[in-house]
Amino acid sequence: MTSTLPATHADLLDKPTFAHLATVRPDGSPQTSVMWFAWDGKWARFTHTTTRQKFRNFEHEPRVSxxxxxxxxxxxxxxxxxxxxxxxxxxDGEFYRTLGRRYGMEMTVLDADVRVIVTVRPTSFVAVDSGMTAAELLAYKATIRTAAAAGDPSASSDGVSAG
Amino acid sequence: MTSTLPATHADLLDKPTFAHLATVRPDGSPQTSVMWFAWDGKWARFTHTTTRQKFRNFEHEPRVSxxxxxxxxxxxxxxxxxxxxxxxxxxDGEFYRTLGRRYGMEMTVLDADVRVIVTVRPTSFVAVDSGMTAAELLAYKATIRTAAAAGDPSASSDGVSAG
Known part of the structure; x- marks a missing residue:
């Protein structure tokens, strides 16, 4: 975990990838949604409406992931x-339209009266490669070296997983 | 939101897609991770280890999304x-290896001593098409009909968005 964006993963925010956004509901349980986002190097911004559950979640618990x-x-x-x-x-739904263009869409705004721009200030970043964080990868490689030194023929450097 | 899995989206669990799992940390903030999962039509199962933050999150708040x-x-x-x-x-890391195979991987298990199987009982499902839930899509189509009836030439049926 780092307090700044790792350069190795900056492209994932620069490109129009899709964010799986977790918010916390008023009852304390989590909720996830696939969302467009904009990234300007400092802030992440989402388009949303005031009429949906996520809006109430933001108001109740401003921390998101x-x-x-x-x-x-x-x-x-x-x-x-x-x-x-x-x-x-x-x-005017201008941000909504601009964000749509980032994702290759020309949007018609029919709900501009309830459209909002949700700005998120990042507090930490967790970059994962091969399904592991940098710390996990180091620990895993140490395990492999130990196993290899002990003559375990099944020890390999294939650390890919998502568990 | 439905209490059973919508048939239209069952393929997303049957196929080896990647789950973005949200858990709640002991301080109440959310955390997300990309995870493998197994689905048997009733339970979702994840492979994990007892040494990581998510494990503590599960113990503190068993509700996930x-x-x-x-x-x-x-x-x-x-x-x-x-x-x-x-x-x-x-x-023995048997579940871990089985899950790896679902994702086309032959895994070497080097952390079997801390490997666990996390079983999640689904309580509700939210199926989204064109970036909208069924209820949102109905409301959107009604808006389009109203706009079209009012002669708004920009009204279209392109409801694709993720906001």
Whole structure:
């Protein structure tokens, strides 16, 4: 876990990947949704409406987490934890349309009256390669070296997993 | 939201898609991770270890949520909310290896001493098409009909979004 975005995984935010956003419901249980997002190097922004459950979740618990995976390699992904810093109206749906274009869509805005821009300030990043964080990968490689030194022929460097 | 798995989205659990699993940390904030899972039509099962933060999260708050997206169409996805029903040892790593095979991997188990099987009982399902739930899609189509009846030439049936 790092407090800044690891350069190795910055492309996952620069590209129009899809965020799986976790919010906490008023009863304390988690909820997940697949979401568009914008990233300007500092803030993550989501388009949303005031009429849905997630909006109430944001108001109740501003801490969120979202993960983005590399479409070409799902074992390479990034978790971003952060805090909803602001929820502002998007009265003309301009942000919604701009975000749509990032994902190759020309959107018609029919719910501009309830559209909002949700801005998230990241607080930490967890970068995962081969299904493991950097710390896990180091520990795993140490295990492999130990096993190999002990003559275990099944020890391999294939650390890919998602468990 | 439904209490049973919608047939339209069952394939997303039958196929080896990747689950973005949300858990709640002891401080109440959410955490997300990309995970393998098994689905037998009733239970979702994850492989995990007792040494990581998620394990402590499960113990503190057994309610979880995970989402799986169609790799061919990220606007089609499924959220599953549920409860961790049991956490059992996987002493020989047999479940871990079986799960690896589902994802096309032959795994070497080097951490069998801490491997566990996390079984989740689903409590509700949210199926999304075109970035909208069934209820949202109905409301959206009604809006389009109203706009079209009012002669708005920008009204279209393109309801694809993820906001």
């Amino acid at each position: 979202f993960s983005v995976a590399d479409p070409a390699n799902p074992y390479r992904f990034l978790e971003i934890r952060g805090v909803v810093e602001s929820i502002e109206p998007d009265p | 995970f989402s799986v997206a169609d790799p061919a169409n990220p606007y089609r996805f499924l959220e599953i909310r549920g409860v961790v029903e049991s956490i059992e040892p996987d002493p």
